[in-house]
Amino acid sequence: MTNESRQRDAMAILAAIGTGSIPLHYFTADARWWWNGGLDLTVPEFLDILAQLHGQMTDGVQVIPGLVLAQGDHLMIEATSDSPLKDGRRYNNRYIFLFRFAGGRVGEVREYSDSAHVLATFEL
Structure with a gap:
C-alpha cells in the first residue's frame, strides 16, 4: 500500500x-x-458513540484535515472541526489522528483532541 492510498x-x-x-x-x-x-474501543463501539454525537449536531462533526505526515505504516493528520449543535452551541476542536495500517487496512486510530471540550459539549 502506498502513502497516497x-x-x-x-x-x-x-x-x-x-x-x-x-x-x-x-x-x-x-x-x-x-x-x-x-x-479504547473496537471500531463498532466507536461508531455507536459517533452516532450519539451525530444526533446532537445539525450536520454531524465536520472534520477539516490539515497537515499530513507519513512514516512507514503510520499516517498522521492534523485537523480541526467547527460544527453547530442542535441546541445552538458550536463544537470546535483540534485533533491529531494517528492511523496505523496493517495489511492495507487501518488497524488502529489514535485520536488526540481537547477531551475537556468534548465532555463539556456533548451529553454522553
Missing part, C-alpha cells in the same frame, strides 16, 4: 465522520479506535 483512505474516514457512520471495509477485523479522553 493510505492518505486517501484516512481522508475518506475523516470525511465519513460527518455522516455519523464510517464504512467498516477501511478497517481490519480487530481494529481499535483510541481516544485520549479515556476510551
